[in-house]
Amino acid sequence: MPDILWFIIRRLLATVLVMLALSLAVYLIFYAIPADPAHLACGKPCTPDRLEQARHFMQLDQSTIQQYLNFLKGIFAGRTFGEGAAAVHCNAPCFGYSFPLARPVTTLILDRLPVTASIAVGAAVLWLIIGVSLGVVAALNRGRPLDRLAVGVALIGVSTPSFLLGLLAILVFGFWLNMVPVNGYVPFSESPVDWAWHLVTPWLVLAVLQAASYIRLTRAQMLEELNLDHITTARAKGAGEARVVVTHGLRGALVPIVTLFGLDLGGLLGGAILTEKVFSMQGLGELLISAVGQLDVAVVVGVTLFSAFLIIVANLVVDIVHGALDPRVSHG
Amino acid sequence: MAEPVLEVHDLRVTFDTEGGLVPAVDGIDFSVAAGQTLAIVGESGSGKSVSSAAVMGILPSNAEVKGEVLLDGRELVGLPSDELRKIRGNDIALVFQDALSALNPYYTVGWQVAEAYRLHHDVSKKAAFQRAIELLDKVGIPDAARRAKSYPHEFSGGMRQRVVIAMALVNDPRVLIADEPTTALDVTVQAQIMQLLADVQEEFGTALVLISHDLGVVAEVADDVLVMYAGRAAERGTVRDLFHRAAHPYSLGLLGAMPRIDVPPRPRLTTIPGSPPSPGSIKTGCPFQPRCAYTERVGERCITERPELTPRPGEGDHEAACHLGRRPEAVV
Amino acid sequence: MSSSVAGAVSPTRQALHRVRRDRSARVGLGLVVALIVVAAASPLLVKLSGQDAFTYHIDLLDPARGNAPQGSFGGVSGEHWFGVEPLTGRDLFSIVVLGLRTSLTIAIVVTVVTTVIGTLLGITAAYVGGWFDAILSRLLDFLFGFPQLVFMIALGIIVPAKVPRTVLLIGVLSVFGWAGLARLIRAQARSLVTREFVEAARSVGSSGWWVITRELLPNLLGPVLVVATLSIPGYIGAEAALSFLGVGVPPPTPSLGRSISDSIAWVYTGTDPWFMVFPGIALFVAVLGFTLLGDGVRDAFDVRLRRTH
Ligand SMILES: Nc1ncnc2c1ncn2[C@@H]1O[C@H](COP(=O)(O)OP(=O)(O)O)[C@@H](O)[C@H]1O
Ligand code: SF4
Ligand SMILES: [Mg+2]
Numbered sequence: 001m002p003d004i005l006w007f008i009i010r011r012l013l014a015t016v017l018v019m020l021a022l023s024l025a026v027y028l029i030f031y032a033i034p035a036d037p038a039h040l041a042c043g044k045p046c047t048p049d050r051l052e053q054a055r056h057f058m059q060l061d062q063s064t065i066q067q068y069l070n071f072l073k074g075i076f077a078g079r080t081f082g083e084g085a086a087a088v089h090c091n092a093p094c095f096g097y098s099f100p101l102a103r104p105v106t107t108l109i110l111d112r113l114p115v116t117a118s119i120a121v122g123a124a125v126l127w128l129i130i131g132v133s134l135g136v137v138a139a140l141n142r143g144r145p146l147d148r149l150a151v152g153v154a155l156i157g158v159s160t161p162s163f164l165l166g167l168l169a170i171l172v173f174g175f176w177l178n179m180v181p182v183n184g185y186v187p188f189s190e191s192p193v194d195w196a197w198h199l200v201t202p203w204l205v206l207a208v209l210q211a212a213s214y215i216r217l218t219r220a221q222m223l224e225e226l227n228l229d230h231i232t233t234a235r236a237k238g239a240g241e242a243r244v245v246v247t248h249g250l251r252g253a254l255v256p257i258v259t260l261f262g263l264d265l266g267g268l269l270g271g272a273i274l275t276e277k278v279f280s281m282q283g284l285g286e287l288l289i290s291a292v293g294q295l296d297v298a299v300v301v302g303v304t305l306f307s308a309f310l311i312i313v314a315n316l317v318v319d320i321v322h323g324a325l326d327p328r329v330s331h332g
Numbered sequence: 333m334a335e336p337v338l339e340v341h342d343l344r345v346t347f348d349t350e351g352g353l354v355p356a357v358d359g360i361d362f363s364v365a366a367g368q369t370l371a372i373v374g375e376s377g378s379g380k381s382v383s384s385a386a387v388m389g390i391l392p393s394n395a396e397v398k399g400e401v402l403l404d405g406r407e408l409v410g411l412p413s414d415e416l417r418k419i420r421g422n423d424i425a426l427v428f429q430d431a432l433s434a435l436n437p438y439y440t441v442g443w444q445v446a447e448a449y450r451l452h453h454d455v456s457k458k459a460a461f462q463r464a465i466e467l468l469d470k471v472g473i474p475d476a477a478r479r480a481k482s483y484p485h486e487f488s489g490g491m492r493q494r495v496v497i498a499m500a501l502v503n504d505p506r507v508l509i510a511d512e513p514t515t516a517l518d519v520t521v522q523a524q525i526m527q528l529l530a531d532v533q534e535e536f537g538t539a540l541v542l543i544s545h546d547l548g549v550v551a552e553v554a555d556d557v558l559v560m561y562a563g564r565a566a567e568r569g570t571v572r573d574l575f576h577r578a579a580h581p582y583s584l585g586l587l588g589a590m591p592r593i594d595v596p597p598r599p600r601l602t603t604i605p606g607s608p609p610s611p612g613s614i615k616t617g618c619p620f621q622p623r624c625a626y627t628e629r630v631g632e633r634c635i636t637e638r639p640e641l642t643p644r645p646g647e648g649d650h651e652a653a654c655h656l657g658r659r660p661e662a663v664v
Numbered sequence: 665m666s667s668s669v670a671g672a673v674s675p676t677r678q679a680l681h682r683v684r685r686d687r688s689a690r691v692g693l694g695l696v697v698a699l700i701v702v703a704a705a706s707p708l709l710v711k712l713s714g715q716d717a718f719t720y721h722i723d724l725l726d727p728a729r730g731n732a733p734q735g736s737f738g739g740v741s742g743e744h745w746f747g748v749e750p751l752t753g754r755d756l757f758s759i760v761v762l763g764l765r766t767s768l769t770i771a772i773v774v775t776v777v778t779t780v781i782g783t784l785l786g787i788t789a790a791y792v793g794g795w796f797d798a799i800l801s802r803l804l805d806f807l808f809g810f811p812q813l814v815f816m817i818a819l820g821i822i823v824p825a826k827v828p829r830t831v832l833l834i835g836v837l838s839v840f841g842w843a844g845l846a847r848l849i850r851a852q853a854r855s856l857v858t859r860e861f862v863e864a865a866r867s868v869g870s871s872g873w874w875v876i877t878r879e880l881l882p883n884l885l886g887p888v889l890v891v892a893t894l895s896i897p898g899y900i901g902a903e904a905a906l907s908f909l910g911v912g913v914p915p916p917t918p919s920l921g922r923s924i925s926d927s928i929a930w931v932y933t934g935t936d937p938w939f940m941v942f943p944g945i946a947l948f949v950a951v952l953g954f955t956l957l958g959d960g961v962r963d964a965f966d967v968r969l970r971r972t973h
Pocket of ligand 3: 377380381382511
């Protein structure tokens with residue numbers, strides 16, 4: 001047990017370091033870009049005086065390093081821009097302040113996260129179920145029509161860009177068959193049924209496409225796994241076929257599947273960009289794209305860092321789960 | 333002689349492969365009685381493992397099995413898979429050569445032994461685990477209660493083989509098939525494992541089918557011996573028949589060509605020039621002919637007529653499949 | 665052990681032989697060859713069709729239907745093989761084949777760049793070890809933590825317009841692309857470095873460069889080739905996605921992703937679904953062909969890719 005604790009602590013420390021490096025890099029890259037956020041905020045007519053005022057207010061008149069330190073400090077202690085009645089507060093954890101939207105970036109992210117999370121988690125559950133079960137079925141029927149079918153479907157799945165399938169799905173199920181809503185998001189708290197109803201198409205589209213890689217991975221892993229000697233042992237013990245396949249076969253195929261799943265889900269939670277655009281949903285990806293369009297650097301930096309954070313956390317979780325799933329890693 | 337527990341008659345196994353039909357086992361017979369040991373010897377590729385897998389009914393689906401496998405007189409070939417499942421690991425158990433790959437790396441050894449028990453007994457997991465500890469203790473694993481919670485990779489090779497034996501014995505099988513159980517181990521550990529098998533056999537009256545490369549071991553523990561060559565029986569008899577009046581040139585080759593009663597045979601398998609034919613490649617005549625030092629004495633017949641297993645006159649149940657009538661002498 | 669050096673060529677040949685025998689790999693190879701020929705000859709094909717990708721043909725549009733093309737199948741005719749673009753009347757065949765060329769050019773250039781960088785750095789890290797390896801490993805962690813698509817979108821708009829978009833696109837895709845290959849090659853090379861023949865070469869005083877190029881590289885050819893082939897469809901998809909989002913190659917350079925994005929309104933209103941069909945199929949076939957080929961190459965070399973991304 002202490003082994004795994006140490007392992008987690010070491011990984012956590014490494015994670016913090018990578019996050020620091022990431023934030024510095026993102027900060028330097030985006031703030032080195034000539035687009036001046038103050039210019040956009042200063043209003044019209046933008047006299048040099050007002051521009052200077054805006055720069056000061058937004059704390060852009062300080063050195064880049066100072067700005068980065070302010071940013072870091074804001075994460076733990078919050079920040080205040082300006083003084084007195086005009087002051088703008090950004091409470092900890094403050095990941096910057098969007099002057100165009102007049103909201104702290106943290107709030108914006110938290111507002112948009114449920115949309116992205118609804119898309120990502122729902123689709124992830126579906127694709128995991130579809131992908132793994134079809135992959136197992138394909139492996140068990142290796143070379144037979146069922147296997148060919150699954151492999152063919154998977155191939156088409158990995159070859160279809162998600163936005164293309166999304167557009168097709170909207171066209172067919174939304175416009176032609178009139179079965180599902182074509183866009184928009186309804187919060188779960190408002191109406192769980194409408195929430196799910198609006199999400200069905202994006203879920204299915206994402207699930208079908210992502211399932212393709214899981215079919216391929218699961219099939220390959222299962223074929224390898226079912227060839228191992230300990231599978232024969234299980235049969236020789238008198239285990240039934242279902243037990244052989246699931247308890248002994250799938251168990252061994254689990255590690256790579258879980259690894260891929262964690263990384264995919266982590267990546268998607270940071271913004272299902274294409275899906276949100278195709279289905280017109282106001283998630284993190286949409287927040288980012290519109291922020292980019294308005295040169296709202298604070299939001300761009302915030303969302304980028306948040307996505308990076310999720311990916312790193314996903315990596316960490318995957319490594320820990322890997323340790324938990326494979327006794328050869330966790331037990332010496 | 334005691335009633336045989338396991339009887340095999342004219343067993344044939346054919347694999348349907350991309351390269352055509354492979355007759356890996358081409359009609360063999362053997363039987364073993366309670367408390368007795370039958371040794372099967374032969375170079376690798378001669379069909380020993382395939383024969384034992386056929387008896388267990390755990391061959392892959394591209395294998396076709398013909399002939400009779402009788403357990404206490406009950407025919408196993410063609411039995412519905414559900415019936416067979418109840419026999420596997422319960423009445424007949426298998427000990428594999430490579431214990432590391434035969435054990436599932438993801439489960440504790442206690443769990444794996446307990447699983448074998450639970451598959452044939454309607455008991456709680458806890459009771460089964462208790463039974464597993466008992467067996468692990470019996471096969472000589474020190475501190476079994478604690479070690480039961482360890483994973484296979486945490487054991488030494490010899491200890492792992494003990495675990496596999498415990499797993500095979502947990503249901504008090506009538507027949508134990510040990511497929512080269514000591515090949516992967518070093519010499520002192522080999523002796524310990526063989527002693528363990530002998531003790532178990534004495535205590536439970538298990539019928540043992542021992543597949544081995546080690547003629548020294550065979551000479552020591554076996555009652556009867558079957559010599560296999562290219563999927564067929566070359567010679568069959570008591571251990572005395574084989575070591576003191578071997579009748580087949582192949583057996584002589586294995587024994588190092590010393591067919592003298594008064595001189596103890598060399599314990600190790602000596603190499604015979606040339607290599608065994610791939611199954612089915614020799615269609616007529618004696619499969620050993622290309623490597624046989626005696627074929628010139630017999631002549632034409634070795635190439636045109638397949639020698640069948642025939643009793644040696646005046647030597648009881650001793651049989652050999654060779655056209656050479658009298659006992660061959662060593663060729664120096 | 666020295667046989668694995670001497671045999672370095674023959675496994676590759678065996679693998680190529682296996683690719684030729686594998687039916688789906690053959691289909692993939694056929695598709696890839698066809699795609700490359702079409703892309704390479706696209707200016708010629710366009711000329712052959714007597715069109716170009718830029719001339720407006722307003723006369724072929726139907727103002728009553730919001731300037732969708734006249735005629736069936738999006739205005740397919742003897743002159744306009746794939747019909748014309750709605751709103752502008754530009755020749756869709758030219759747009760699609762030139763768009764295909766854009767996609768493949770970017771994907772292949774990125775693949776070459778990332779393969780060279782990833783292989784060299786991966787092998788060097790494994791061979792040199794020490795601080796170089798440590799720094800590279802941290803850099804890889806760093807790159808894997810990056811939300812790539814997010815970052816590419818952000819850069820796409822923020823980088824000044826005077827940097828050509830195609831160059832930016834290739835640069836950004838390459839910066840993130842080499843990491844996966846480097847990690848894999850580093851792992852494989854590390855297991856080779858400890859093998860006898862490498863140690864033997866080292867002990868007789870061979871230079872690092874010699875060991876890397878003569879001993880390690882030939883033995884890693886298989887995995888490198890597999891990863892390179894398999895990454896091409898990924899880059900085709902990434903380019904299309906960025907262009908779809910409006911941060912890829914800028915107009916008027918034809919791009920499949922942008923055409924698909926432009927087609928949305930026409931598809932939804934049902935006025936001209938064909939506007940999506942032709943670029944959509946081209947994109948699908950491009951990804952499919954390279955995926956099939958990549959799968960075939962992987963099976964032929966029997967390379968295991970752990971931690972598949
Ligand atoms: N699944 C299989 N498919 C085709 N041929 C097989 C298969 N398993 C075993 N064989 C062939 O059967 C023959 C006997 O193998 P085996 O019983 O393992 O030999 P051994 O006597 O060394 O245990 C070998 O020639 C082998 O190639
Ligand atoms: S039959 Fe002929 S070839 Fe075969 S073992 Fe006897 S003597 Fe040798
Ligand atoms: Mg064997």
